[in-house]
Amino acid sequence: MSFTPTIDGQLLHFEFRGLFNGVSLLWDSETGSYWHHITGKALDGPMKGRQMPMYNLLLATVEQALDGDPDLMVAISDREIRKRSRWAPLTDRVRMLSDRMHRTMRGEDPRRPEMDIGLGVWTNDTQTYYPMEVVNDEGGFVFDRIDGRGVLIYIEPTANTVAALYTEATGASWDGTVLRLNNGRHVRAGGLFDGDSEVRAERPMQVFTRWYGYALTFPGTEIYGGS
Numbered sequence: 001m002s003f004t005p006t007i008d009g010q011l012l013h014f015e016f017r018g019l020f021n022g023v024s025l026l027w028d029s030e031t032g033s034y035w036h037h038i039t040g041k042a043l044d045g046p047m048k049g050r051q052m053p054m055y056n057l058l059l060a061t062v063e064q065a066l067d068g069d070p071d072l073m074v075a076i077s078d079r080e081i082r083k084r085s086r087w088a089p090l091t092d093r094v095r096m097l098s099d100r101m102h103r104t105m106r107g108e109d110p111r112r113p114e115m116d117i118g119l120g121v122w123t124n125d126t127q128t129y130y131p132m133e134v135v136n137d138e139g140g141f142v143f144d145r146i147d148g149r150g151v152l153i154y155i156e157p158t159a160n161t162v163a164a165l166y167t168e169a170t171g172a173s174w175d176g177t178v179l180r181l182n183n184g185r186h187v188r189a190g191g192l193f194d195g196d197s198e199v200r201a202e203r204p205m206q207v208f209t210r211w212y213g214y215a216l217t218f219p220g221t222e223i224y225g226g227s
Contacts, residue, residue, distance in 0.1 A: 006053075007047070007050060007052055007053075010030065011030070012028040012029075012030050012031070012052075013028060013029050013030065014026040014027065014028050014029075014035070015027055015029070017034065018104075019101065019104040020034075020036070020043065020104055021104060021105050021106060021213070021216040021217065022097070022101055022102075022104055022105045022210075022212050022213045022216060023036070023037060023038060023213040023216075023217065024037045025037070025043070028047070031045060031046045031047050032045050032046065033045030033046055033047035033048065033050075035047075035052065036217070038120075038207055038209075038213070038214075038217050039217060040052040040053070040054045054205060058161070058163055058190055061158055061159050062074060063158055065189070065190075096114075096115060097114060097115070097212065105212070105216060106216070107216070108212060108215070108216070109211070109212075109215035109216070109219070111215075111223060112129070112131060112211040112215070112223065113211065114210070114211055114212040115210055115211070115212070116131055116132075116133070116210065116211040117131075117132050117208075117209070117210055117211070118130050118131040118132045118133075118134075118135070118162060118208075118209070118211065118214075119132070119135075119153060119162035119163065119164060119206055119207070119208055119209075120206065120207050120208075120209055120214035120217075120218070120221070121146065121151070121153075121164050121204050121205065121206045122204070122205050122206075122218060122221075123146060123147050123204060123205065125147055126146050126147055126222070127218040127220075127221040127222065128144070128146065128221060128222045128223070128224055129211065129214055129215070129221050129222070129223050129224065130142070130144075130153045130162060130164075130224045130225075131211075131223070131224070131225065132155065132162050134224060134225035135153055135154070135155055135162055135224075136155060138225075139174075140154060140155045140157070140174065140179075141153065141154035141155070141172055141179060142154075142224065143169070143170060143171075143172075144224060146204060149166055150166065150167055150168045150169070150170070151164055151165070151166055151167070151204065152164065152165055152166075152167045152169065152172070152181070152187075153224070154172075154179055154187060156189075156190055157177045158177060158189060158190075159190070161208045162208055163190065163203075163206065163208070164203060164204055164206050165187070165192060165201040165202065165203045166201075166202045166203065166204065167181060167183070167185075168183065169181035169182050169183040169185070170182060177189075185199070
């Protein structure tokens with residue numbers, strides 16, 4: 001996978017070049033710098049300390065995308081799908097990090113199991129982790145406040161992922177796979193709707209991830225729902 005953000009007008013091309021604290025490092029071929037793939041900051045090299053442009057990428061299934069836009073074009077690759085590794089049945093059962101992965105990490109945060117999955121949300125001043133287990137136990141959605149702004153954390157039922165958007169709604173209820181907010185809007189197929197019209201959803205920076213990577217990226221992050 002490649003993408004091409006510009007920094008000070010310079011076009012950079014990135015590729016995967018290893019692991020640091022259990023997460024991927026990106027390397028750009030123009031300057032030879034190494035970048036953190038979650039924060040977008042250069043960790044080493046000539047661009048150390050610089051920040052690349054940041055965008056939210058939400059996970060979605062084809063079904064979810066087509067639900068949001070029935071006329072959406074779907075691109076299907078003609079590349080051969082790789083066969084499953086002979087180790088795949090084992091990895092399906094044993095959910096733990098390898099010793100090789102642990103060697104890239106400078107420690108761990110024991111407040112959650114390392115393979116716990118949830119949504120990490122951050123701003124310049126606040127970092128919070130929302131365990132998927134906790135959000136599910138509270139009915140599939142929770143309301144919180146981040147830097148004084150209301151935020152909705154919800155499990156998208158089609159993609160089975162956790163996502164966040166800013167809202168001043170204070171209550172919600174499920175109508176099948178539609179989450180209806182008490183301000184008259186609703187969330188469907190990853191989009192925010194006002195009646196039949198989709199409206200722009202403002203979202204904090206977020207990543208659906210395992211605990212170990214987020215906790216080491218943001219040491220001391222708050223955890224929603226306890227310690």
